[in-house]
Amino acid sequence: MASSHSDFAALLRAWRDRLSPADGGFTMTHNRRAPGLRREELAQLAGLSVDYVLRLEQARAKNPSAQVVGALARALQLSRAERDQLYRSAGLLPPQDGTVGTHVPPGIQRLAARLGDVPIGVFAADWTLVWWNTMWSALHGDPAVLPADERNLARALFGNGAARALMLPIRFERGPDTFAASIVADLKDAVSRYPTDSRLDHLVQELRETSDAFAHHWATQTVATQHTNDRKTIQHPQIGDILLDCDVLLVPGADLRMVTYTAATGSTEAGKLDLLRVTGGHTVTVLP
Template sequence: MTVPRSGFGALLHAWRDRLSPADAGFTVAAGRRAPGLRREELAQLAGLSVDYVLRLEQGRAKNPSAQVVGALARALQLSRAERDRLYRSAGLLPPQDGTINTHVPPGVQRLVARLGDVPIGVFAADWTLVWWNPLWSALIGDPTMVPAGERNLARAIFGNGAAHAAMRPVRSERDEDAFAASIVADLKDAVSRYPEDARLDDLVRDLRGASGAFAHHWATATAAQHTTDRKTILHPEIGEIELDCDVLIVPGADLRMVTYTAATGSSDAGKLDLLRVTGGRTATEPSAR
């Protein structure tokens, strides 16, 4: 028996059918029948289980959280108006003006998906990771292994939770204390622009209580945006990789696109090529199923 779809589920299914797998970063095999994303592909992009996506589409799962709806909106590459419609169909208020925007415009998502030879992570103004491509996962580690609420660079640096435990060793060309201070200064800049954002307020309060280093930098740093750096990442399979780390601001969206690149022909570029082929796995490591 076919289960009738709810308004929310019907929107999910229609927008899933509309999105090109190539625009979402998937390789399209010959003879593929699905007109858009498969259900398991949407689940992978949104960090949800396939069964939960199925139940949402069929209307058997009720009252998805704002975090789930936001993840689905980003995965489906919705416009802002479509995102707001999805929130309302779930019985939720869309994100309000004056709060940090975690919506990634479709054009930015397509850009990240198509620049497959460059590790790219997209961060909100509070340094929450909201989008990434496969090479980012291979270099930095799979973000889906960290709970969505913990995927934050400041929590990785100063916290003591899952993000900190999952963070791979990274050495900045600058003094490490200066790098940490620059992230705090960037957060102070975000606070000045989003004084009513409750999530940002919770982040700062949590880290001031959990980390003496964060509290010190918060008391002494001057608000300023974080910029470029040169970093050495210790990868568990490839070893040390020295890369230029650039931070590109997306105008109008207040997002940060963080990219890692190496000079063409260098040994570090060769290591990135190896990561692109292997996905960061050794030849003997089994693929995820």
């Protein structure tokens, strides 16, 4: 496809200037000079380096990948039509119907951004993480350090790459086998609804060939319950064990899952979440 690097750069700058910092989950201050998001804020939301965003906006970085353009479209909270325009300006075909969608509607992003006290991650139908807030990073580790393909819950559970290495030890109230079976059930459902999605097919084939546990669950004929909620104890390296309610909220019309972690107000666990909010999950000294 024909493309104009200057068109892509101009759209990127214009849509960054348009987006309210509050809608992106950032605190508004009186001394802000930028009309919208700062460049470093866009880089943080998209999981990219500030230098790379700068080079894209100056039309010095050529041919961004579809994954990069998708991440920028989500970070900028573009409509579907605007997202497609951004893809075309980069010389790429927009995502086609019949494939797993990764577009997060702007309203869902604004809602999630206003719930900044709660760890929230938004997953596509194949359990690829496509959006997260700072509390999610504080609780689970920063997904931005992972290659885009590794930001997948199935790969974290059954793979042997970077996703598995980042995943913290977790105890599941319903048991680890039940949780694993529910994720495989979700992938089976996704395959039945997106039979021509090559990325999803590659994920399933890879895990069937490299993980005996995944292959076992995939071959099991018993219908497993899809993952909707659980109570999980996350073994955080700085805060210690945190027992939280994990709920999976479906996003109608977008085939996305919004995963939230909460604790009862005034509980010890809520206090640990408050500590995570203050420290960002970094090393702290916890007084006895």
